[in-house]
Structure formats: C-alpha cells, structure tokens
Amino acid sequence: MxxxxxxxxxxxxxxxxxxxxxxxxxxxxxxxxxxxxxxxxxxxxxxxxxxxxxxxxxxxxxxxxxxxxxxxxxxxxxxxxxxxxxxxxxxxxxxxxxxxxxxxxxxxxxxxxxxxxxxxxxxxxxxxxxxxxxxxxxxxxxxxxxxxxxxxxxxxxxxxxxxxxxxxxxxxxxxxxxxxxxxxxxxxxxxxxxxxxxxxxxxxxxxxxxxxxxxxxxxxxxxxxxxxxxxxxxxxxxxxxxxxxxxxxxxxxxxxxxxxxxxxxxxxxxxxDGEGATKFVEIRVDSAETSKEALDVAYTIAHSPLVKTALFASDPNWGRILACVGRAGIENLDLDALQIYLGDVCIVEKGGRAASYTEEQGQAVMNEEDILIHVVLNRGSASETVWTTDLSKEYVSINADYRS
Known part of the structure; x- marks a missing residue:
C-alpha cells in the first residue's frame, strides 16, 4: 500500500x-x-x-x-x-x-x-x-x-x-x-x-x-x-x-x-511508501520563535499514535492535534493567539474550537489522501515543515511478520 x-x-x-x-x-x-x-x-x-x-x-x-x-x-x-x-x-x-x-x-x-x-x-x-x-x-x-x-x-x-x-x-x-x-x-x-x-x-x-x-x-x-x-x-x-x-x-x-x-x-x-501508509501528511508550523520550536511542535504531532490512527480512520478528531501542540514543550505558549488548520479549514482559534468550524469541513479534508495540518503559533518568524504518514493495521502486520 x-x-x-x-x-x-x-x-x-x-x-x-x-x-x-x-x-x-x-x-x-x-x-x-x-x-x-x-x-x-x-x-x-x-x-x-x-x-x-x-x-x-x-x-x-x-x-x-x-x-x-x-x-x-x-x-x-x-x-x-x-x-x-x-x-x-x-x-x-x-x-x-x-x-x-x-x-x-x-x-x-x-x-x-x-x-x-x-x-x-x-x-x-x-x-x-x-x-x-x-x-x-x-x-x-x-x-x-x-x-x-x-x-x-x-x-x-x-x-x-x-x-x-x-x-x-x-x-x-x-x-x-x-x-x-x-x-x-x-x-x-x-x-x-x-x-x-x-x-x-x-x-x-x-x-x-x-x-x-x-x-x-x-x-x-x-x-x-x-x-x-x-x-x-x-x-x-x-x-x-x-x-x-x-x-x-x-x-x-x-x-x-x-x-x-x-x-x-x-x-x-x-x-x-511508508509501511501501510494510506495518507501523505504535511505538517507545517509557522510563526514560531525558533526553528527548533517549530520542529518540536511538528514532530509531536507527527509521532502521536492517536493523531496517526485518526488519520488512518479519516476521523477529524481535532482534539488530538490540539493536545499535541499543548504538550510539545513550548514555554509561555499563548493559546488564545495560535490557530490550527486542517487544510485551509480553521479548526482551533482563541483557545478552542473555531466558531466557523463544522464537522463536515473537517471530514472533507480527512477524506483526502494528501492532508495538510497547519499550525500558526503567532510568536515569531520561524517556520518548519515535516512530512509523515498515518498508522494503519498493515504497518503493525508488516513489522510483526518482518523476520518470518
């Protein structure tokens, strides 16, 4: 796959x-x-x-x-x-x-x-x-x-x-x-x-x-x-x-x-061609204070099993992405200032769910093979992009059977 x-x-x-x-x-x-x-x-x-x-x-x-x-x-x-x-x-x-x-x-x-x-x-x-x-x-x-x-x-x-x-x-x-x-x-x-x-x-x-x-x-x-x-x-x-x-x-x-x-x-x-991949995911973090800060956020999202399995299920469970941003270790993070997007759909702003967001909008993005998760921290000028996949049942099967 x-x-x-x-x-x-x-x-x-x-x-x-x-x-x-x-x-x-x-x-x-x-x-x-x-x-x-x-x-x-x-x-x-x-x-x-x-x-x-x-x-x-x-x-x-x-x-x-x-x-x-x-x-x-x-x-x-x-x-x-x-x-x-x-x-x-x-x-x-x-x-x-x-x-x-x-x-x-x-x-x-x-x-x-x-x-x-x-x-x-x-x-x-x-x-x-x-x-x-x-x-x-x-x-x-x-x-x-x-x-x-x-x-x-x-x-x-x-x-x-x-x-x-x-x-x-x-x-x-x-x-x-x-x-x-x-x-x-x-x-x-x-x-x-x-x-x-x-x-x-x-x-x-x-x-x-x-x-x-x-x-x-x-x-x-x-x-x-x-x-x-x-x-x-x-x-x-x-x-x-x-x-x-x-x-x-x-x-x-x-x-x-x-x-x-x-x-x-x-x-x-x-x-x-990631093992078992069904999604190609671009994670873009803008307006960070430093490159390291942007990468910390991007990799926290990219490595989250909960985010990756939601991607596999095409489930717009945006709370998992929000939680990753919150636990990425960014000091003095202003939650009211940042925005999170799925594609061009704003899912988080002013510390919570975006007023304009609907589940149908999120679902439409998650149904695609190529997905963009875009985080705007609004605290600096550094930007970084990481590319990753979802986590599928096939990934587990491939690696469980790898030596057999």
Missing part, C-alpha cells in the same frame, strides 16, 4: 556513473539484491550517515573509506543490515570490499559498502561475493531504475528522481534513487540514498551542499520515529560533463536548486 500515483520521471543516465545489479538470493531466491556503482577516480564523493550509536559496520567503513578521497565503487546489499554484529560484522564488510576491489583492480579502501535489512544476523559474505562478477558485468549508465528496485526491502515502489539543467549552454544531469518505508525518522539522511551528477564540483563544496539539502529533505521526514542503524546517503560528482561549478556562481545557484528538488522528491517518495 502506498499513497499517490506510482509514476517516475525519465531517469537520465549520468555520464561517468555506471550501475550493475545482480542476484545473491540473500533473503529470497532470485531476488536482485546486490548493486554495484562505479565512477572515475577523479570524481568527488560526499555523504551523510546515521547518528544512531549502534550504526552498522558498513556505515563505519563507508565513512572511513570516503575520507580517503579516492573512492571508486559503492556496493550495496539488501536483506541483511550487518548491524549489531560486532567485530565479525566489520570483518565481513571489509571482506566484501576486498573481494570487489580485487576484481576491479583497486584498493579495498576505494570501496564504500552499504547494507540494509534485518539487524543482528551475520552477513552472508559468500552469497554477496558470489554475485559480484554478475554485477560488474552488468555495469552501465542507464541502470538507475533496476538499481532503485534492487536496493528495496519492505518498499512497495521504486523511488527515483532526475533533472537536467542548462549551464553555459551545456547540459548537467542529476539523478538519484532512495529506499525506505519503515524505521524512518532520519537523523542525517534516509535509510539509503544515492545521487549522482556529471558536473565537476570540489568535494568540500559538494559536502556542504549535501549536508544542507539533507537537513531540509531527509531530515524532515518520519514514518514511525525510528532512526535506522544503517542510514546513509551519498552524492557523487563525476565531472564527465566537462562543466565545473564554482561556489557563488549562477551555475551553483541553478545546480543547488535542482539538487534540492531531487533530494526533497526522494525523501517524500519514502513517506508516500
């Missing part, structure tokens, strides 16, 4: 960035579950990673190898997170990198590994290694859609976005994929995300744009309030277009705007 149309844009190949997909049968026989990505040594690589203290072995290794500045390959497996696996988990992640490096004729430190799936189980190294030759043989620039399917776990849809922009008469391409449906409340990025461009961009500048875009996209989504042990998002600039983008230029402005759109699309696609 997912919300909204299941359509993807044309996925433009990125010059200098090749992808190969193969089947290791980690969790299901025949499932294409190993993805290898290749790019030139001259490429710039930026990344953001989970802040979960129990972050997986591949996260530790990917961060360390990215720091060398010489990465050539990314390798991803699904079906097993290689998290909570101790010293053996790190040895297994290194073994996969070493095997890929040996086949590609590079150093093992030039490979960044990624894993996603069940936590606490040993990584099936032999199965993954057994699929590497097939993945390398499959390397090509137009494999984005197959890769989007290959990195999925409980997802029901592939998630991808792509844009081309004109820079000084030349075309720059930005294409990306992501995966995630449950255990989504990122504290850096999403469960897994990969974006590539054929522009030439300095690594330090690339990292700054990556971090800023992540904060406004993947760090503003939540399905269930759980931050994964494996969250990683990587951005690669191959430079194959021959167009170099410098800071504080018109080209930089155009690139950043397009890149930010890509990142937000990938993040919102995860919410739309």
């Amino acid at each position: 997912a919300v909204g149309p299941d359509t993807l844009p044309t996925l433009h190949p990125v010059a200098g960035f090749k992808i190969g997909i193969a089947s290791a049968g980690i969790k299901k026989p025949g499932r294409r579950d190993v993805v290898v990505m290749e790019f030139p040594e001259s490429a710039s690589v930026a990344g953001v990673f989970t802040k979960n203290a129990f972050c997986a072995a591949p996260v530790h290794l990917a961060k360390a190898n990215m720091a060398t500045g010489q990465v050539r390959y990314l390798v991803t497996n699904t079906g097993n997170a290689n998290a909570g696996t101790g010293e053996q988990g790190m040895a297994d992640a290194k073994a996969v990198c070493a095997e890929l490096a040996q086949r590609a004729g590079i150093a093992a430190t030039q490979v960044m590994p990624y894993s996603t799936g069940v936590i606490g189980e040993p990584l099936p190294v032999d199965k993954i290694v057994g699929a590497l030759d097939a993945a390398l043989a499959d390397l090509k620039e137009d494999n984005w859609l197959d890769a989007a399917w290959g990195i999925m776990t409980t997802d029901t849809r592939a998630k991808a976005a792509s844009e081309q922009i004109d820079v000084d008469g030349k075309t720059i391409t930005i294409t990306g994929i992501s995966k995630g449906a449950g255990m989504i409340m990122p504290n850096m990025a999403t469960m897994l995300g990969y974006v590539a461009t054929d522009a030439e961009i300095d690594q330090v500048l690339l990292q700054s744009w990556m971090s800023a875009a992540t904060e406004r996209s993947f760090n503003r989504i939540t399905v269930d309030g759980d931050t994964s042990t494996n969250d990683s998002c990587t951005l690669v600039a191959t430079g194959a277009s021959g167009v170099r983008i410098e800071a504080d230029s018109a080209a930089a402005t155009a690139f950043v705007e397009a890149f930010n759109r890509i990142m937000l699309q990938l993040a919102q696609l995860i919410v739309r």
